[in-house]
Amino acid sequence: MSTTTDTSGRTGAGRATIAARTLRTDRWWLPPLATFVAFVAWVAYATVRAFMQEYYFVSEYGYLTPFYSPCVSVGCVEGSSHFGTFLPDVWWLPYAAVSLPFLLLFRLTCYYYRKAYYRAFWLSPPACAVAEPHARYTGETRFPLILQNAHRYFFYLAAIVTLVNTYDAVLAFAKPGGGFGLGLGNIILVANVVLLWGYTASCHSCRSAVGGRLNHFSRHPVRYKMWTFVSKLNTRHSQYAWATLASLAITDFYVMAVSAGWISDLRIVG
Template structure:
């Protein structure tokens, strides 16, 4: 027998039947620590990435062919020709980043990521801020209305992220061939390669990738290859949270290193060539 309509409406933390206490929660631990640290981490990346994206300078090291991932692919008419591996077709205006064809999709891929959405739901959206802490929202509509309904497009941004990861891989590979000819390896090459490997790890460990590999299969035994792929991706998926944070750090580190070299702050230590 189903509950009366009145009882169904009177549910949640704002229901009349909830214990009337003055405290927001009876938790005695430092439950605010985690959301504060998460917000600080997000803020640091957003501020740094925004400033760098609109600087439109110090993004390419001509001597070694290093291109920062924040400017890849560099398709603005203001880009250095050597850094424009895929042509130049965007106007050179201050309000349009040189890599405007990729940055919005990468941002949406991260925003709709299952880990990231869980993180900022608890911190920015506060739904709820922490376990056993009442959220400030009187109603809950889930991901059925704007803006949260956009979360359902995550799988499509995953496909685009794969293409952009291929572009970043291409950038890292051709950087081994010096613009003046010959083969060379420097610290910058190693940083670019490590960054690309970690980006691939984060992208492949995505829940959408796991679904692409083994979703909708009724009999794993009939699809041994896809089952193997699904198994390997599932192992990576367990650490998707760690990869999400690590790649934020490596993206900033890689960009900062390329920027410092392009600005002439120091020279790139060379191992070969």
């Protein structure tokens, strides 16, 4: 056991001098590796789809993939632009360029995602009781990590985008030719929106916005009930984070498959 000396000159037992990186004998490297592979695969798929600029809208049923929502490029196909078109149609600019940066920043600065990619990509640290390979640690006090402090603002912007996705899902129940329609695509779109709201509402910033800075919950019963509800969701934040990655990919792939004619939408009504 080594000894350390504090600023007052007193000595005491310090941390054990262990040459090994870790004394863990389990497969501690498996979770960060799995996270690394899953993130790389998802980012690769999402990047390819965002720049394909096709197979994103099913005009017959009004299905719009969340990867292209809102579609605001002048190249968007007819019926897919619910909020107007004002961006140029160039290959390097995604059709949903207005929303994608906010969604990316919201997830990059998310408390859970920070833990996940810090461990999986930066090995800082890769797991509990495993030493990290970095000689220095500056925390989130320098650029670009200091931008993590803006997470609460990205939360508000992401909430607006989720509202847009909700609008898209509801609008898809109205058939372009008139009348009500219900198909498997509608169910997938709604399920994705429900999970997105679960992830957004379970965010730590949402919990702070709802019940933060209250000294007496008894004087604010409505906000207290909201805070309690959000707090329960917050315990499942990591599960919602992964569930929404899966639901976004599934929703996008289904819309792409129907739009490309690979499969037909399973119609229930209309």
